[in-house]
Amino acid sequence: MAEPSARQLLRRASTLKIVKQEEVSPAEENFHELENGGETEVGGDSPGAIPQDGHKSQGWEKISKSIDLSAVLNAAAPPLEEGGTLDLSTEDFRQGIPYRFKVHLEQLPGKTLVVTCDPTDGAAVKISTHEKEGIVTYMCTLVPLKQGEFTISTLFGKKHVLGSPFKVKFDSPADASLCSLNEAPEACRTSVDANTLTFCVHTNQEREGLLTASAKSLTSKASVPVTISQSGKSHYDVEFDANDGKKYRLTIKFDNQPINGSPFLLHLSDASVCTATGDGIVRGVVGQENHFDVSTKGAGPGKLKVKVEGKSQAVVIIKPKEDDVYDVTYFPKKVGSYQITVLWLEEEIPGSPFLIQCYKPVGVTLPKPEKSSVYMVGELYKIKIDAKESGEGTLEASSVEEGGADVNVTSPGKGQYRVEVSPKTVGTLHVRITWGGVDVPGSPFPMEVNCKPDANQIVVSSPVYGVGSLKPVVLELNTEKAGAGKLKAKCIGEKSKSVAVTVSEGPSKIREVTFEPTKPDIYTLWVTWSKTQVPGSPFTINLHPSDSTSCQLIGAPIAPEDWQEPALLNINTLGAGNGKLEVKAEGESSGAVEGEHLKMREKDGGEMEISLVAPAPDIYKVYVSWGGEEIPKSPFVLNRITPDAEKCSVSISRFGPAWDNDIILFVDAATAGNGQLVALAVGKTAGDVSNCISVTPDEKEYGKFEVKFSPDQPDVYTFTLEWSGKVIPGFPCQLNRMPYAPDRVTVFEQPQGIMNVGQDIAIGVDTSSGGPGKLTATCSAMKGGDIPVEIKTRQDEYKFRVSFTPSDEDIYTLSVFLSGQHMSGSPFKINLIPVDASKVTASEPMFPQGPQGPCEVLLGTENAGNAEITALCMGNKSGRVPVTVKSVGENQHKLSFTPPHPDFFTMGVKYGDKKITRSPFYVNTHPPNAKMVTVTPPETTSLRQTIQFAFNGSNAGFGELKATAFGDTCGNINVITDIDIVNSQYIVKFFPVDPDIYRVCVKWGEEEVPGSPFIINLLPLDASLVEAKTIHFPDKAGSEYAYVTVDCSKVGVLPLVTSVLGDETGHIDSEIEELPNACQNVKFVPPRDDKYSISILFNDEDIPGSPFVMNIVSPQPEKVKLISTSIPNQLLPLSRSGSTDSHL
Structure with a gap:
């Protein structure tokens, strides 16, 4: 059917x-x-x-x-x-x-x-x-x-x-205060597969009620669907899917009343972002603390749990280390495999459980050499390792120092290992040995490595002993470069028996061999280094009493004319007893003579030869002593100076500026040997005037002279000094005794050709008319640093070549002085910077005398090289206008032209054959017209960021841009106006700090530009600051507007979003009408009697009071009843008569 x-x-x-x-x-x-x-x-x-x-x-x-x-x-x-x-x-x-x-x-x-x-x-x-x-x-x-x-x-x-x-x-409603949750909602967790959160609510009362719940994502501020199901009498399950961020607000009500703790703030825990790092999470060592770190950053609230399971129960300790990072320590007791489980809020983190191997530290047996033995370069040493009880693992060994040793690991089996080490360098070597990646006890192992013994590398000092006494005899040896060895010594006297010898070691491989003589005798001392005698061994030491008076000089000293040849003294010590010959020498000027310059050697028959090689020409005194006392005729004088004009030195004592002032020179010939000083003078006009010169020896100091020249007429003299027929260095010289006049020094020769880096740049300087004085010169580079200057005398003697070699493309300053004063034209600028028109700087066109006066542009060519400046100016109506180019300073030039009448001019500028960067210049001499100024608004308008306008006044006539800014609350603020030369515009910028409505006023001349003042609303976008002022009800439906007046003066610029919904009518179209003072009307025409809900949102949030409910009922006084209202008391709507009675 x-x-x-x-x-x-x-x-x-x-x-x-x-x-x-x-x-x-x-x-x-x-x-x-x-x-x-x-x-x-x-x-x-x-x-x-x-x-x-x-x-x-x-x-x-x-x-x-x-x-x-x-x-x-x-x-x-x-x-x-x-x-x-x-x-x-x-x-x-x-x-x-x-x-x-x-x-x-x-x-x-x-x-x-x-x-x-x-x-x-x-x-x-x-x-x-x-x-x-x-x-x-x-x-x-x-x-x-x-x-x-x-x-x-x-x-x-x-x-x-x-x-x-x-x-x-x-x-009556149920009692919400009796309700409870089964668990604290702040301990929430989520996972990749399941993001559903479930909470059980117990009403804890017999009577039934209405359970409601809502959830909102605090990340996107969007509502989240919530599902409620009843799991038993008075038991409810509240569920929602946490797929929108990790922070939520959950509100639960029972019979429209919040339950205990509502609303609940939920922060989701996410174990998937946790990480575990450290050696302890990869391997472990038995009987030791093993560590690893667990980072829970971004995982939300929760509790960390760690469990270590394996061959033995491992104690685990968890300690907070830093923000959201925990230090985990565990102590395994047996060798074997272990599993480490890491849970965050009962959820495994990525990688958990971790499977690791725990090892037991291995036993190490090192070879034990004798106390005196050391490790040698190139030898092979073995380290025995017993790893039978160490579990599974791999033994590895290496040298800590790169290239310090060759290291190899072998194993004969049964847990036994051999680490073979062959040192390659001298010093402290460390060998690292690990088992399963963990250092064995004592690793890395230190090894002191030395070279094989080499006695020839020992440096032996002469024996030290008291002559004619029985004090200890000490022999010092430096074994630093002799490798590893053992020092031994023995001593025997001719008449004495064997004498006890001690060997001691001091710092830096310095060793001392010491023995104490028992009586005056001749002793023989043998010293060996690893069975090889050291240099000089055996040593003979004569300890008989000495007699210095018995020493005699054999013949006269042998002193060749060439001071560089050795001078010899032969001393006969035969019959002077057993002593020690000591020699020292010093020059009158050069001081003590040491080292290779003064030697002594023993000849046959007790004869000693002393050799002195003078380190410099000088008069030397040689002191000779035997047994600590000078021998007869000591000191011996050796004159090692031969006549040599090169060794004469000359200094100026007096050089008056006037031509008739005396010139006094001091000549020091003390080290120039025996000779005669001669002075000559020849005037360019006066001829030979040597009779005007006097030479006077210094009575107090040998070899020094005073030379005085007293010219009898102005002239340029050639002055010569000779020592034993040879000219003293620096002579002949020119003595200019003409009247002193630095400004008469001139340049007679300019640099020729193209000046290049790395090639000499020279000028010729003529001082013949400048009078007496010294010509000096300095050169400096603009980038920094002094450049060496060379001054050479030309054939005329009073003409000089002043030159320097530039090392870089730069601007050089060459200063030339005569006796400290600049010559004519000094300093000179030499510009070697390549011509580059792009590096010419230019100012904006200026009118110092107003728009009818000359227009000026300043150019800077400091870094642009040397080139000619050319300019062409054309007016739209005026045609070509003359432009003048004038230098106004170093590397500064001024271009100027005078407008014949108001016009728009274009001026092109070239440097060399290229246009400069700013060219062409546009100059508008028409009256100012602010309406022609164009503006580019800011790209961004945010607090604590620079807000920037761009204004172009190219077509606005002659004028200047001025800008001010202020906030409605904070008042005037700082405004910066810059000129963008490249784009021919003004940049106006300011930096807002506080929320406010900012107004930027911009004028061109005295007139505001279009759009000024520019309003920038930087108030907060916060719906809670929007205020509903008035709610208006119409007399009847369909007749007029119903509206809500909203004040937005406290918030930034965002459109209101409105929605009107009638219970029976459905959605109704609404309008927003702009009112003064940042107010707006949200209005609509109600088509029929109905209950209307008006929602008003700002920045996706309801404003306070929204949604507003209007019950529009045509006038039926007998049926009017107040049912409910969701409007705050302060916002009750006005009645038709203007009272505050409600129509709802």
């Missing part, structure tokens, strides 16, 4: 059913959403209550199930039979909580559904309709207003529908 149609079922009127979700119109869905505020409702006697079998509902789906009216109003009642009645007198309804049901009836003309409550003040009743295919769906809402028992009648065409009337009992 075919199933009856929906229309047939309705005609039977046996049951009233709620339509399925897909049969609900958009208007109906909106009704549900507005009534519930997006929350999920579960429990109590509300429509969509959880059936007794524990069926799980989600959101508003529960009220869309196909259930009959009796199930809607009484879940425990049996199904209604045809013509049956409803008895709901025992139902438990809560005051203030809405309950909804739907009734489907066939549309009959002139009939409507009416739902009433008796008495009428017991509950508010709301009915809305929706028609589809002739079937009308009535959505009925009861809102209990007070406690008590009431009768509900449902009439259609003035006749009761099936089950009407029925009685209901309204009770």
Whole structure:
């Protein structure tokens, strides 16, 4: 049999059913959403209550199930039979909580559904309709207003529908303060596979209530769907998917009241971002502390747990190390494999569990050489390793010092290893030995390495002893370069027996061999280094008493004329006893003679030869002593100076500026040997005037003279000094005794050709008219540093070549002085910088005398090299205008032209054959016109960032841009105006710090540019600062606007987003009207009497009070009742008469 149609079922009127979700119109869905505020409702006697079998509902789906009216109003009642009645007198309804049901009836003309409550003040009743295919769906809402028992009648065409009337009992809401969660919601966790969060709510009370919940992502500020299911009596599960960030706000209410702790701030824990690092997470050492770090940065709140399992129970210690980083320490007791499990909020982190091997430190046996032995370069040494009890692992060895040794590891088996080390360098060597990557005890092992012994590298000092006494004899040896060896010594006297010898070691490989003589005798001392005699061994030491008076000089001293040849003294010590010959020498000027210059050697028959090689020409005294006492005729004088004019030195004592002032020179010939000083003078005009010269020896100091020249007329003299017929260095010289005049020194020769880096640049200087004085010169580079200058005398003697060699492309300053004063034209600038027009700097065109006066442009050519400046100026109407180029300083030039009348001029400038960077210049001498200034607005307008405008006044005539800025609250602020020369525009910028409305006023001349002042709103984009000022109700529907006046003066610039929805009318178009003082009207014309909800959003957030509810009812005073309002008291709408009474 075919199933009856929906229309047939309705005609039977046996049951009233709620339509399925897909049969609900958009208007109906909106009704549900507005009534519930997006929350999920579960429990109590509300429509969509959880059936007794524990069926799980989600959101508003529960009220869309196909259930009959009796199930809607009484879940425990049996199904209604045809013509049956409803008895709901025992139902438990809560005051203030809405309950909804739907009734489907066939549309009959002139009939409507009416739902009433008796008495009428017991509950508010709301009915809305929706028609589809002739079937009308009535959505009925009861809102209990007070406690008590009431009768509900449902009439259609003035006749009761099936089950009407029925009685209901309204009770007070449940106590939400008794509700609790099963766990603290802040300890949430999520994973890659499952992001659903579930919390169990216990109502902790017998009576039933309505549980609602909502969730919002604090990351995107978007609402998140929440699912509520009943898991038992008074137990509910609240779930939502945490896929939108890691921070959420969860609000849970019971009978429209927040439960304890609601709303809850949730910070999700994510173990997948945790990491474990360190040696301890890779390997372990038995019996030692093993460490690794666990980083939980970005993982949210939680608790770290670590478990180490393996061959033995390992103690684990967790300590906070720094922010979100923990130090984990564990102590394994046995060798073997271990598993380390790391949990964050009971969830394993990436890589967990970690599988590692724990090793036991190995035993090390080193060879034990004798106390005196050392390690040698090139020898092979073996280190024995016993690893039988060390578990599984790999033995590795290497030299810490790169290239310090060749290291090899071998194993004969059974856990035994040999580390073979062959040192390659001298010094301290370290060998690192690891087992399983862990240093064995004592690693790295130090080894002191030395070379093989070499006695020839020992430096032996002469024996030290007291002549003629029995004091200890000490022999010092330096073994630093002799390698590793052992020093031994023995001593025997000619008449004495063997004498005890001691060997001691001092710092830096210095060793001393010492023995004490028992009586005057001749002793022989043998010294060996690793069985090889050291240089000079055996040593003979004569300790008989000495007699210096018996020493005699054999013949005369042998002193060749050439002072560089050795001078010899032969001393006969035969018969002078057993002593020590000591010699020292010093020159009168050169001081003591040491080292290779003074030698002594023993000849046959007790004869000693002393050799002196003079380090410099000088008169030397040689002191000779025997046994500590000078021998007869000591000291011996050796004149090692031969006549040598080169050794004469001349200094000026007096050189007066006037031509007739005496010139006095001092000549020092003390080291020039025996000779005669001669002075000559020849004047260019006067001829030989040597008779005007006097030479006087110094009576106090040998070899020094005073030379005085007293000219008898002005002239340029050639002055010569000779020593024993040879000219003294520096002579002959020119003595200019002409009148002193530095400004008469001239340049007679300029640099020729192209000047290049690395080649001499020279000028010729003529001093013949400058009088007496010394010509000097200096040169410096602009980049820094002094350049050597060479001055050479030309053939005329009073003419000089002054030159220097430039090392870089630079600007050089050459200064030439005569006796410290600049010559004419000095200093000279030599520019070797390559010509580069792009490096010419230029100012903006200036009018020092106003727009009718000359226009000037300053050019800087300091870094642009040397080139000619050319300029061409053309006016649009004036044609070609003359331009003058004038030097106004070093590397500074001024271009100027005078406009014949107001015009627009273009001036092109070249440096050499290339245009400079700023060329061409545009000059507008027309009267200023601010309207022609163009503006480029800022790219960004944010707090604590520079806000920048660009203004172009190229076509605005003669004028100057000025800018000021101030904030409505903070007042005047600093504005910087720069000129962008490259783009011919002005840059105006400022730096806002505080939220405010900033106004930038810009003028060209005295007139504001278009758009000024420019307003930049940097107030916060915070919906909570938007204020609803007024709510206006129209007299009746369809007649005039209803509107809400919103004040946006405290927020930044963003458009309001509005939505108007009527319960019966549905969506209504709204308008936004701009008002003064940053206010706006959100308005709409209500087409009919209805309840309208106005949502106003700013920056995707509801402003305070939104949504606003307007109940538009045409004037029927006898039916006006206040049901509810969601508008704050301070925003109650104005009545038609202007009072504050509500119309809702």
